[in-house]
Amino acid sequence: MKNPEAFISDINEGNTFKGDYITFGSAMLNGETLSNTFVNIPLKTMNRHGLIAGATGTGKTKTLQVLAENLSEKGVPVLLMDIKGDLSGLAQPSPGHVKIDERHAQIGLPFEPKSFPVEVMTLSEQDGVRLRATISEFGPVLISRILDVTETQAGIISVIFKYCDDNHLPLLDLKDFKKILQYATNEGKAEFQESYGRISTASTGAILRKIIEIEQQGGDLFFGETSFDTQDLLRTDENGKGYINIIRLTDIQDKPKLFSTFMLSLLAEIYSTFPEKGDSERPELIMFIDEAHLIFNEASGALLNQIESIVKLIRSKGVGLYFVTQNPTDVPEAVLGQLGLKVQHALRAFTAKDRKAIKLTAQNYPDTDYYDTAEVLTSLGIGEALVSALDEKGKPTPLAATMMRAPMSRMDILTEVELANLLAQSKLARKYNKEIDRESAYEMLNKKIEQAEAAEAKQKAKEEREALKRAERNRNSASTRRRSTRQHPLIKVLTSATVIRGVLGILSKMIK
Structure with a gap:
């Protein structure tokens, strides 16, 4: 191995x-921290995505916190997926600690406690700015991929959306979607068949079951109005600090379908609405996805393909995605290959499988003359990590074992009172926390069905009245006919056969 002076020179130059x-x-080299030999990450390449990985308790969350703080201080807005519920402390300054002072003395950086502008958001009934989206905003392709339907069922969903567009029926929430599916195979069956072809009851039933699966995971709270405007993620405060938007997801670990749905819709909305930025000097938005395996483990093949496509394309919008997980193998290779910044905390080698995984992980990092990467991965302490970024020309920086700086904000959650005060001051909470249930496909189809039933009842009543009138006319006609054939008694006697024969007999005698 080269000497420390050569290592310091390479790090400082790189x-x-x-x-x-x-x-x-x-x-760090040989387990010692090299004071004032800083590991820097250029803002210019932070839209090239990244990975923060390591075993439980090695400091991944604090690394995420440090990155979020420094991005905010540089005026870059941040979006955090807070699944463990321990990031709200970003809104309060660190109380400090003697161990933090010791760490920063080793690093050669002064420690300054700071708070940062924070918005707390939620997908569920937890306190926070409510995040919603409408069914129409997803469109038939994304909805089909989220529901993981067959090609035939995807075609039916496209027809459903086309019918709603043609008939000006807003698809806002899940009850709208379920209602139109039921209508297509019941009351509106003839209408659909005439204009769009026959729709199978079995297929709509299968789609409905998929919708109910999402509904049971909280999708009924997510789908609806007011839709969240992704431009509200790009705010800065009066001091020029980027807002750190924290989405509270502590109750969503057992709802992976909802989490995948939300993530895909958010990424798709950002990609479709943000302007092209190319290679700008700083990112527009950085997103950190904690417990990233929740997206990938439960996602269907179609959903994974969609996520991988967006990861490849979204950096041109100035957006960087950072996946936080225990092992790099939790992230698909197609996504892993797109990541520029890699922060690898310690991995533990308890089994042969673990040792094999460590060797594979080591191969994901640039070659170095200074470390046995696989060995370093098992010997890193808490708050230490192997770091490799991209320089301003897009080339990997020298691999460096790094003593991480401490977060400037509180490494703990907000109290209930602090959280309530934060939400009371939130402009976004006032904007998005009003529930709206305007007239949409559900109400309009119910009204259409009621009108059709009323018209049918009216027509039936009319037909019944006409039938009564016909019956009355028939009775009157029969009565008239009977009266016309009835004779007067005198006429009946005079025209009887006996009288006639008698009269004819008298006339016969008179003639003689």
Whole structure:
């Protein structure tokens, strides 16, 4: 191995940038922290995505917190998926600690406690800014992929959306979607068949079961109005700090379908609405997805393909995605290959499988003359990590074992009173926390069905009245005919056969 002076020279040369950057910590060699040998990450390449990985308790969440703080301070808005519920402390300054002072003395950086502008958001009934989206905003393709339907069922969903567009029926929430599916195979069957072809009851039944699966995971709270405007993720405060938007997901670990649905809709909306940025000097938005395996483990093949496509394309919008997970193998290779920044905390080798995974993980990092990467991965302490980023030209920076700087904000959650005060001051809470249930497909189809039933009842009543009138006319006609054939008694006697014969006999005698 080369000497420490050569290592320091390589690190300093490889981490010197013309543009703005974040100082992540100080490099380490042979287990010793090299003071003032800083590991820097250029803002210019932070839209190239990244990975924060490591075993439980090695400091992944604090690394995420440090990155979010420094991005906010540089004026870059951040979106955090807070699944463990321990990131709301970003809104309050750190109380400090003697161990933090010792760490920063080793690194060679002053420690300054700070708070950051925070918005707390939610997908469920937890306190926070409510995040919603309408069925129409998803469109038939995304809905089909989320529901993981067959090709035939996807075609039916496309027909459903076309019918709603043609008939100006807003598809806002799940009850709208369920109602139109039921209508297509019941009351509106003839109408659909005439204009769009026959729709199978078995197929609509299968789609309905998929919808109920999402509904049971809380989808009825997510789908609806007011839809969240992704531009509200890009705010800065009066001091120029980027807002850190924290989505509380502590109750969603057993609802992976809802989490995947939300993530896909958010990424798709950002990609479709954000302008192209190309290679700008700083990202527009950085998203951190904690417990990333929740997206990938439960996602269907179609959903994975959609996520992988968006990851490849969304960086051109100035958006960086950072996946936080225990093992890099939790992230599909197609996504892993797109990641520029890699922060690898310690991995534990308890089994042969673990040792094999560590060797594979080590191969994901640039070659170095200074470390046995696989060995370092098992010997890193808490708050230490192997770091490899991209420089301003897109080339990997030298691999460095790094002593991470401590978060400037509180490494703990907000109290209930602090959270209530934060939400009371939130402009977004006032904007999005009003529930709206305007007239949409559900109400309009019910009204259409009621009108059709009323018209049918009216027509039936009319037909019954006409039938009564016909019956009355028939009775009157028969009565008339009977009266016309009835004779007067005198006429009846005079025209009887006996009288006639008698008269004819008298006339016969008179003639003689």
